[in-house]
Amino acid sequence: MKPHKLTQFLLYQLYHARVLLHSNNGKEEQIHEFRVTLRSIRSLVKLFLNDVTPFPKILKTAMQETNSIRELDVLINTLKRSQYPKLFKHLKKLRKQSVKTLFTPQYHTKTLLLIEEYSYLISQYEPDFISEILIQKVLTHYQHCLDSYLALESNATPKMLHQLRIEFKDARYGFEFLEISDLHQCSEVIAHCKELQNMLGSIQDTVNQIDLLKKIYLEFPSPEVKELLKKQKKVLQKLKETTQSELSVSI
The missing domain is CATH 1.20.120 (Four Helix Bundle (Hemerythrin (Met), subunit A))
Incomplete structure (x- = not known):
């Protein structure tokens, strides 16, 4: 079989x-x-x-x-x-x-x-x-992600945003499986998941990069690292302001 x-x-x-x-x-x-x-x-x-x-x-x-x-x-x-x-x-x-x-x-x-x-x-x-159950499971999870996104406060922490990013990533991989397996056409919703992943994860990604640069500075305390750290902190502040603005619009 x-x-x-x-x-x-x-x-x-x-x-x-x-x-x-x-x-x-x-x-x-x-x-x-x-x-x-x-x-x-x-x-x-x-x-x-x-x-x-x-x-x-x-x-x-x-x-x-x-x-x-x-x-x-x-x-x-x-x-x-x-x-x-x-x-x-x-x-x-x-x-x-x-x-x-x-x-x-x-x-x-x-x-x-x-x-x-x-x-x-x-x-x-x-x-x-059966195929319908597979599709429904992914759609239900995706709807849960959307509901969670709309419920986010404008002051949501990077950790909360990152966790929701992971949930959208799960949805995206689910839709990709459905499309590759010819069970459901999902190109538009896959693109939407990727878009929200990038927005939700941008702050955490920048936080990770700042943490990495701080560790590198301890063993390689060069002016270049110091300059880049300063730039990344400015990027982080701008991302926080942009994300808060986008969340305020979505609420």
């Missing part, structure tokens, strides 16, 4: 994650795609299978261990090498060290085994959802 579309999709994503990890060479695109693949699996499991085959906490931890590398990549991509030559060089060196420290043979072996074990678990469970 042909596996359920949800099972097929999850097994393919898990296989793709294994391939990405097995061939990992430390490049930004590869690490980012590995993270996105695991995150999409986690979102779909939360939406459809959380009660029967929850996403393993230990696999979530393995994914989170790549966070620091991702933050470095984001920071490097925002810099002009000509404007911050010394900092750029330091960040490249720091990233190289971080990749070498994390992606050891032990990490690869452990994480590949975790993915294989979870793939087996997923393959043993056959969901009984």
Whole structure:
């Protein structure tokens, strides 16, 4: 019997994650795609299978261990090498060290085994959802996200905004699954989820970058880092004002 579309999709994503990890060479695109693949699996499991085959906490931890590398990549991509030559060089060196420290043979072996074990678990469970139920589950979650967004106060904390961003991300991955599986056309609502994700997450992303720069300044106290920290703090203040204004309009 042909596996359920949800099972097929999850097994393919898990296989793709294994391939990405097995061939990992430390490049930004590869690490980012590995993270996105695991995150999409986690979102779909939360939406459809959380009660029967929850996403393993230990696999979530393995994914989170790549966070620091991702933050470095984001920071490097925002810099002009000509404007911050010394900092750029330091960040490249720091990233190289971080990749070498994390992606050891032990990490690869452990994480590949975790993915294989979870793939087996997923393959043993056959969901009984008809297409209409899958669609309804995603639509219900999306409506919950919209209701939560409209209920936000203009002084909502970055943590609250970030949490709602994650909820919209779950909805987006759910809609992407429905569209790829030819169950429901969702291109417009996917775009809307991405738009709200970016707005809700911009403050937390900037907070993360400021925290990272503060840590870097402790070991590399250069004028370039100090200047960039000052700029990022101004960006954060402007983002807070813009977000508060947008939330006030939406209420």
